[in-house]
Amino acid sequence: MRETKLPGVGVRHEFQTDRGQQVGVLVHRDGRREVLVYDVDDPDACSSVLKLSHDDTRTLSELLGATQVVEEVEAATHEIEGLxxxxxxxxxxxxxxxxxxxxxxxxxxxxxxxxxxxxxxxxxxxxxxxxxxxxxxxxxxxxxxxxxxxxxxxxxx
Amino acid sequence: MILAAGSAEAALAFVEIGALALGLALLARVAGRLGITAVPLYLIAGLAFGDGGIARVDVSEDFIALAAEIGVLLLLFSLGLEYSDAELRNGLRTGVPPGLLDMVLNAGPGVAAGLLLGWDPLAAILLGGVTWISSSGVISKSLADLGRLGNRETPSILNLLVIEDLAMAVYLPVVAALIVGGTVLATLTSVGIALVTVAVILGAALKFGNKLSDWLSGDSDETLLLATFGLTLLVAGLAQSLEVSGAVGAFLIGLALSGRTEERAMQLISPLRDLFAAVFFLFFSFQIDPADLLGALGWAVALALVGVVSKFLTGWYAAGRLGVGPKGRMRAGTTLIARGEFSIVIAALGAELVDGPELGALAAGYVLITAIAGPLLAKFSDRLPTPPLPQWKRAAPAT
Structure with a gap:
């Protein structure tokens, strides 16, 4: 998993799925998230972007099987880097x-x-x-x- | 002062200011529909109602002038808020080569044009600033609107904006000191004082920024709004009285705030900033005679053409350093083209110079063209043909 800091915006995490597709999550500083699916032909651009509110993120992560506690702790550690x-x-x-x-x-x-x-x-x-x-x-x-x-x-x- | 001026005059001032604000609201709406920034439209509106325009606002001019100054401070304050000190340090570590290229390619033509026009060298340096700095407001909005925040070329764009910010923190106080002028020795002294003051405020901001943020963090929204607004104006005023640009003082205060307080301050201040900044753009073009603008149009178009190409090359190079492919480099290049609020802030610094009116007119024309063309080119960049540029070196993708 790779992490890229976006000054003034937040942090982008990306990884390659087992089937070879590039996906990422952009975490805005205010906690909103965007799910990014990179284009096959132009790997620098996103072919689709899913913008999620706080509640949407919670719903999606529950559907994906992560517990809320993990989500909350992750949010806390995002806030203060290195702490x-x-x-x-x-x-x-x-x-x-x-x-x-x-x-x-x-x-x-x-x-x-x-x-x-x-x-x-x-x-x-x-x-x-x-x-x-x-x-x-x-x-x-x-x-x-x-x-x-x-x-x-x-x-x- | 308006309240003391008797109710009839106050009533007239209300009508003028109210009508202006409503007019700006309409323009902002039109801009929103067209998908461009409202700044060029505000400038056009100011031309129509200022010197030599179709109508003139008189009564409220004092108030508008002061509000415009506050607009500059709030613009710079929120620019400082936008990036944390860690992001600025990181920008300095990684972004210097593209930042230098950006300065040479984009400030160069402005300075050269100013000298060719036979202006005072100082006015030429200001014109260089006008053509140099991209509009972070326009660019971050167009990145978000086009859904490109997640793209791989985006960090190169944002890092370049960070570097331009830092460059402004040095450029603004230095030119402000140069404008005050005097003998060579006096000028050197005031440039020195300016740089030392900036260094001191910057040091204090980084050292005590966390404490300040903590101290403000427990407050209600109302208290936080008043405290940040007050602090911004106070520090800017003190900096200005030391003949350091007040705008830089405001910028550094924005820089000092961090974490949760920073986010809340941003939310609270941005409506105020939008209001006062709109007044600033309006007031700036109030002072421009439309006849001057027509006279400057040839130069503005020529400079804008050069500016489009030079920013494009800057973005092409910066994105290439991150290993981005041709299409992404096209997007980075076109996205960076837009100039806006800071070009106007820089041009406004030179208002009192001999070449000030021409500088203002040229800057207004330049911003009108690039702020409209930039986002449009960015939007359709995927359909534009890729130029036959050398690929330069492709570094390994940054992590």
Whole structure:
């Protein structure tokens, strides 16, 4: 799959189908999408373009078998390039239980930051360093793909 | 000032402005039907109601003049909004060779024509700017209307527009400083001040842009609209008082906003921009005597012919660098032909020069021709014969 950035417009993804046809998806910055089918004779042009609204995209991706969660997460990562956000649910019995964020030195160890914690349905946005994690908390982590993966390995070994 | 001028005068001003706005609405509608941009039609309307035209608007001229200035600022502000700083950096990394070719091929004939006409060199440089910069407004609209955003040649077109934007950020303050003029030393100093100011604002915009965007992001639409409008005018005014072009200040503020705030600001500001920009185009051609335009028509046609060919070659080359085939290169070349809002903004800078009236008339004629011919040629480019141009080198398709 190839990705091309279109300044002022968005991002274009394209790939070749197993039968050799070039297809692409243009994701506008506001989230609208266009499905592109490239022309056989003039591979630089599109022989048909399908313009989709937000709802259309959802309907089509459901028909194609993708779950909505994937779609939403993809939308979130599109918004901020190079930034990954992940939700990490702590097990009830965990080493992190009773340890403050500062003492866990999570950012130092993983490179990712804990930007929020949810506990029993309540959100604690931007927790202070002395915030003490409990088993069962859900930690919202932000950072690079590698950093977030490292933090997940620490918190949910 | 209009409100203070007594109700009879205010009433007359309302009638004038209202009638003008309605007239512009009709023109925009006609343009929409024809599938062209409304800018050339606004220019024609301005000719009819300005100096030497069939009728003259008097009472509201002060108001219209100020609104026109705001129009320029909002045009530049939304141009800055259009691209994120990552896109600009990326443009600089990859787009310099076509950008340089673009400048030489397209600004060159304008400068040469200005000198041949015996103009002051500064007026010739401005004419070079007029013939150089493609209209990003016309081009992005015609790409979307023709369903060509997904085409392989499109990144080459958009990257070229990005480079032209960046070039404007340097060109505008430099010519603004040159226009202020004075002795060689004074001019050099003011060019230096202009460049340093731009660098400082640009640096601040890139450094604090995210903070500014975050700070504005929680606001309601009303607050965001007022804040961005206010900030744009304030920075532009400060830049102008330092004799740096205010338009560049507005451009850099647009650049500073990013992410979600950028999108919202775009949605909120664009109706305002359309309104004030229409007034700007109208006011620009108010000041052109139709007789001057007729006098400049020969040169305008000749320059436009050269401009069509030179932009075509630029697009042909830029698309070729991405490994696009002949048909796609035809599309890129023809799409780039349209000049528009920025040619007029540049010509308006020279209004006070000795050769200003001629420059204005020539620019108006040039934009009239290219803004109408460009989108039409782009639309039918697939049916035009491919010129026997060398293929140049075909680089591997960019990823």
């Amino acid at each position: 990954t956000i992940d939700w990490i649910e702590l097990r009830p019995q965990t080493e992190a239980d009773g340890v403050s964020i500062a003492d866990g030195a999570y950012r130092k160890r993983s490179g990712a930051s804990i930007v929020a914690v949810t506990r029993n349905g309540d959100a604690v946005p931007a927790p202070e360093p002395d915030f003490v994690l409990r088993g069962g908390d859900t930690v919202v982590a932000a950072g690079t793909v590698e950093g977030v993966a490292a933090l997940r390995a620490i918190l949910r070994p």
